[in-house]
Amino acid sequence: MPEREDDILLGSLMEETWLTLEQVAAACPVEPAWLLAHIESGLFPHAESVAGVWRFSGAALQRARRMRQLEQDFEAVPELAALMADLLEEMDALRVRLRCAGLE
Amino acid sequence: MQFKDYYQTLGVGREATAEEIKKAFRKLARKYHPDVSKEADAELRMKEVNEAHAVLSDPEKRAAYDQLGAHYRPGQEFRPPPDWDAGFEFSGGGFRPGEAADYSDFFAELFGRMGARDAGFRAGGQGFRGAGEDHHAKVMLDIEDAFRGATRQISLRVPQVDAQGRVQLATRTLNVRIPKGVREGQVIRLAGQGAPGLGGGPAGDLLLEVRFRPHDRLRAEGRDLHLALPVAPWEAALGAVVAVELPDGAVKVRIPEGAQSGRQLRVRGKGLPGDPPGDLLLDLRVVLPPADTPRARELYETMARELAFDARRV
Numbered sequence: 493m494p495e496r497e498d499d500i501l502l503g504s505l506m507e508e509t510w511l512t513l514e515q516v517a518a519a520c521p522v523e524p525a526w527l528l529a530h531i532e533s534g535l536f537p538h539a540e541s542v543a544g545v546w547r548f549s550g551a552a553l554q555r556a557r558r559m560r561q562l563e564q565d566f567e568a569v570p571e572l573a574a575l576m577a578d579l580l581e582e583m584d585a586l587r588v589r590l591r592c593a594g595l596e
Numbered sequence: 597m598q599f600k601d602y603y604q605t606l607g608v609g610r611e612a613t614a615e616e617i618k619k620a621f622r623k624l625a626r627k628y629h630p631d632v633s634k635e636a637d638a639e640l641r642m643k644e645v646n647e648a649h650a651v652l653s654d655p656e657k658r659a660a661y662d663q664l665g666a667h668y669r670p671g672q673e674f675r676p677p678p679d680w681d682a683g684f685e686f687s688g689g690g691f692r693p694g695e696a697a698d699y700s701d702f703f704a705e706l707f708g709r710m711g712a713r714d715a716g717f718r719a720g721g722q723g724f725r726g727a728g729e730d731h732h733a734k735v736m737l738d739i740e741d742a743f744r745g746a747t748r749q750i751s752l753r754v755p756q757v758d759a760q761g762r763v764q765l766a767t768r769t770l771n772v773r774i775p776k777g778v779r780e781g782q783v784i785r786l787a788g789q790g791a792p793g794l795g796g797g798p799a800g801d802l803l804l805e806v807r808f809r810p811h812d813r814l815r816a817e818g819r820d821l822h823l824a825l826p827v828a829p830w831e832a833a834l835g836a837v838v839a840v841e842l843p844d845g846a847v848k849v850r851i852p853e854g855a856q857s858g859r860q861l862r863v864r865g866k867g868l869p870g871d872p873p874g875d876l877l878l879d880l881r882v883v884l885p886p887a888d889t890p891r892a893r894e895l896y897e898t899m900a901r902e903l904a905f906d907a908r909r910v
Contacts, residue, residue, distance in 0.1 A: 501786050549781060
């Protein structure tokens with residue numbers, strides 16, 4: 493059945509840096525305090541502070557989910573979860589390069 | 597709905613200790629970790645393992661499940677009796693709205709009510725007014741969609757409270773128009789499409805996280821577009837103008853004389869659309885024609901004889 497034009501929702505593109513701390517926390521889901529503690533410990537490079545307000549890139553969502561999962565599933569200390577997340581992000585980038593080079 | 601045997605999912609007996617359950621869960625969490633597992637159905641298995649662990653690692657949920665499940669076999673048709681959980685005190689929540697997609701209908705049927713009690717309490721509060729939570733989902737797009745924009749149908753599993761106060765997982769379908777110029781990792785906001793507000797408060801937003809499906813030839817990094825460009829040896833050596841196919845049509849690119857494999861060419865403004873648009877980055881790859889005919893062999897032999905060239909001393 494053809495879609496009616498007025499049934500279609502129009503999305504607005506958010507700049508990567510427009511995600512707030514609360515939005516990232518709700519989407520992952522984690523407690524805002526958990527996220528803040530990890531940022532303050534330097535384990536969350538995808539966050540930047542502008543005029544005292546934290547803002548996040550879209551990549552922050554996946555990193556937060558990965559770190560939370562590692563901490564929950566394996567009782568990993570935050571530093572170990574961050575190290576794993578660093579390695580997984582590097583692996584993601586390398587896999588994309590392999591695929592584009594026709595090697596995967 | 598079919599009964600799920602959480603003990604079988606974790607591979608432990610019904611008498612397993614908390615420590616044995618934790619150990620079995622960690623072993624499976626490593627095996628089915630979605631970032632590293634080679635198993636075809638790793639993501640699905642990981643969800644099942646997580647759900648089994650969520651129940652069996654929580655003494656209150658486990659006790660209730662054990663009582664209910666004593667007479668059921670895995671896969672058997674299942675319908676919980678009314679008020680089956682009377683006499684059990686659940687201190688934790690069932691699941692948060694953002695986690696609903698990770699749990700089965702079976703789990704929602706058994707433990708969803710815990711969230712409903714909480715929601716009922718909040719909704720009944722005198723004079724309480726609050727904004728709904730933002731919901732979040734991923735949307736998979738093709739790189740081509742960034743050039744043209746796209747309309748996608750998105751199905752979300754959301755918890756809904758029925759007339760009896762029980763939480764059920766319902767499927768909500770939205771048609772979403774995604775604007776041209778979208779980038780991987782970017783977030784699309786649909787105002788008012790998240791959780792309903794409380795006491796007349798505004799609904800939350802739906803945040804869609806954009807992911808690109810793997811593409812055979814193209815790779816996007818921000819607004820820049822990477823493409824491996826095969827060229828013939830004479831095109832690389834002598835220079836040439838070649839056509840490069842992109843999602844919005846072909847562009848002509850000049851290969852400079854003396855180009856080598858591995859060299860990168862940047863074509864400004866021909867990456868993903870935007871203001872400003874990204875660049876197209878071409879990774880040159882010199883491809884040799886096969887020496888599979890007498891004439892081709894002759895040409896290679898002529899080069900070998902007449903060119904003072906040593907590939908190991910370039």
